[in-house]
Amino acid sequence: MKLNGTPLKAVKWAATALLLLAAAFSHSIFYTLLPLAIVVAIWWRSLALHWSIFALVLAAVLAGMAWSVPRHGIDPDECLNLMVDDGDTVTAAPLKAWLLNAVLPESELTRQSLWSAQRSRDSVVSGYVLQRFGLGRPVYVRQPAKRRPGMDYHVVLMPQPAHGNRLAHQSELQWLDSCIVVTLGTRDTSGHYTGSDLAAFTLRVLPALRRMGYRIDRRYVSVVDNSADGSLADAATRAPGNVLRNIVRLGCPAHTTPPRSQARQVLIGLRPEYARVYAAWRDAGIDVDHFAIADGDERRATAADVLNGRHGVPMSRLETARQTALRLGYDPQFVMFADYSIPSGKYRFFVYDYDKGRIVVRSKCAHGCGPGNTEATPVFSNEPGSCCTALGNYAVHDVHPMLKNGRTAITLDGLDPTNNNSTPRGIKMHSGMRMEGEIYPRYLKLGKLSEGCVALGNIPFAMVCGIVDSGDRPILLQCYTH
Numbered sequence: 001m002k003l004n005g006t007p008l009k010a011v012k013w014a015a016t017a018l019l020l021l022a023a024a025f026s027h028s029i030f031y032t033l034l035p036l037a038i039v040v041a042i043w044w045r046s047l048a049l050h051w052s053i054f055a056l057v058l059a060a061v062l063a064g065m066a067w068s069v070p071r072h073g074i075d076p077d078e079c080l081n082l083m084v085d086d087g088d089t090v091t092a093a094p095l096k097a098w099l100l101n102a103v104l105p106e107s108e109l110t111r112q113s114l115w116s117a118q119r120s121r122d123s124v125v126s127g128y129v130l131q132r133f134g135l136g137r138p139v140y141v142r143q144p145a146k147r148r149p150g151m152d153y154h155v156v157l158m159p160q161p162a163h164g165n166r167l168a169h170q171s172e173l174q175w176l177d178s179c180i181v182v183t184l185g186t187r188d189t190s191g192h193y194t195g196s197d198l199a200a201f202t203l204r205v206l207p208a209l210r211r212m213g214y215r216i217d218r219r220y221v222s223v224v225d226n227s228a229d230g231s232l233a234d235a236a237t238r239a240p241g242n243v244l245r246n247i248v249r250l251g252c253p254a255h256t257t258p259p260r261s262q263a264r265q266v267l268i269g270l271r272p273e274y275a276r277v278y279a280a281w282r283d284a285g286i287d288v289d290h291f292a293i294a295d296g297d298e299r300r301a302t303a304a305d306v307l308n309g310r311h312g313v314p315m316s317r318l319e320t321a322r323q324t325a326l327r328l329g330y331d332p333q334f335v336m337f338a339d340y341s342i343p344s345g346k347y348r349f350f351v352y353d354y355d356k357g358r359i360v361v362r363s364k365c366a367h368g369c370g371p372g373n374t375e376a377t378p379v380f381s382n383e384p385g386s387c388c389t390a391l392g393n394y395a396v397h398d399v400h401p402m403l404k405n406g407r408t409a410i411t412l413d414g415l416d417p418t419n420n421n422s423t424p425r426g427i428k429m430h431s432g433m434r435m436e437g438e439i440y441p442r443y444l445k446l447g448k449l450s451e452g453c454v455a456l457g458n459i460p461f462a463m464v465c466g467i468v469d470s471g472d473r474p475i476l477l478q479c480y481t482h
Contacts, residue, residue: 033061142181152217154179158224159232175304193231202243222246222307237261248303258284266306268299289314293358313337313350325476336477340378345440363460366449375443382421387451392416394477399465429454431461
């Protein structure tokens with residue numbers, strides 16, 4: 001029976017409503033424009049639209065499809081899309097891969113709203129299709145956000161869902177903006193990494209990137225695993241030699257078996273087994289750190305600290321620092337750390353809150369300007385008149401105005417032979433930097449900020465003043481280098 005009249009219009013209106021709903025909930029330009037084009041086709045004759053209008057809508061759909069295709073040039077704001085075939089040969093993504101990425105855009109397969117519960121099941125489909133078309137595994141390479149000519153950059157390998165999307169790690173990528181980030185899929189669609197997957201990265205992908213003009217420092221190649229099974233980190237820990245610098249587990253499982261790799265092992269999160277694994281690896285002589293952090297953003301920021309050369313505050317130092325504070329009768333909740341082995345253009349001053357289990361203040365920190373000091377390399381001295389930073393433990397107390405200029409300062413009393421002249425030298429903690437955020441690979445200027453004092457950014461210093469004023473006991477500050 002042929003539909004006509006009112007029943008046909010009802011079907012058209014129902015289809016239109018469903019298509020508009022699909023367009024509203026889509027996450028890509030292509031899948032927003034495609035339902036609209038179908039709506040125009042449905043009502044084309046009923047509304048007596050000119051053929052040029054339909055052609056215009058169709059052109060918009062094709063343009064949206066082209067826009068959905070990942071960028072394929074080496075650009076600091078985009079990522080390079082490569083493919084690894086069954087023979088582990090790295091090639092540029094062929095046209096078929098471009099079209100598949102447009103028809104099955106990663107923004108649709110990694111939606112975070114309407115169908116988030118089925119995200120993992122959807123992600124297998126595109127990876128299966130890529131393999132069936134003989135295209136191999138996709139590799140996404142993200143350049144550092146701030147590229148500087150002639151500089152070598154850290155490389156970070158992360159796991160990717162089976163279909164190989166670059167949107168799945170957006171929350172991590174915003175913290176790793178000074179690294180080259182590579183995501184490589186597994187040889188099959190299981191998502192379980194093996195030694196052959198890691199070998200494809202070290203023996204094929206890295207040399208291919210060099211040939212394409214990427215500046216890579218082989219001494220700083222790291223793995224960050226935030227997967228559910230931790231298989232990428234497991235494969236990396238079984239790899240012998242010193243190919244990798246850091247193996248970071250970002251809340252993924254770990255085992256007490258000591259790793260074969262010579263890389264530094266980093267555990268970030270509050271998984272129940274992390275304390276046990278940390279103790280077992282440390283007793284086995286493994287270079288391991290544990291950052292017991294609950295908050296998701298703080299975990300990712302700490303991972304970026306490790307990978308970008310900002311070592312943060314390792315668990316071993318947190319443990320000994322709190323024992324020192326308790327022995328001295330100081331505030332048991334807060335301890336401050338200044339790591340002068342970190343470049344001055346990066347965050348190297350930290351305030352750790354033991355009640356919350358995380359860093360609550362971080363800041364750039366200037367070092368002294370005495371003889372021998374450079375912007376990149378500090379020289380340490382306790383001698384009066386040296387204008388150098390002195391290492392050791394300090395008692396932090398008493399927020400007060402300075403006599404010279406009336407600015408707010410905090411008293412620092414040196415507790416060790418390496419810094420016991422802090423009082424006659426007039427060593428204080430004070431502010432002096434209006435510009436917040438990191439500036440590395442640039443450094444803080446010498447002379448203007450510190451003559452041996454601990455000089456912080458204005459906003460972090462105000463937060464430190466609030467912490468010092470809120471307590472009735474001194475707070476321990478540790479100034480050190482690795």
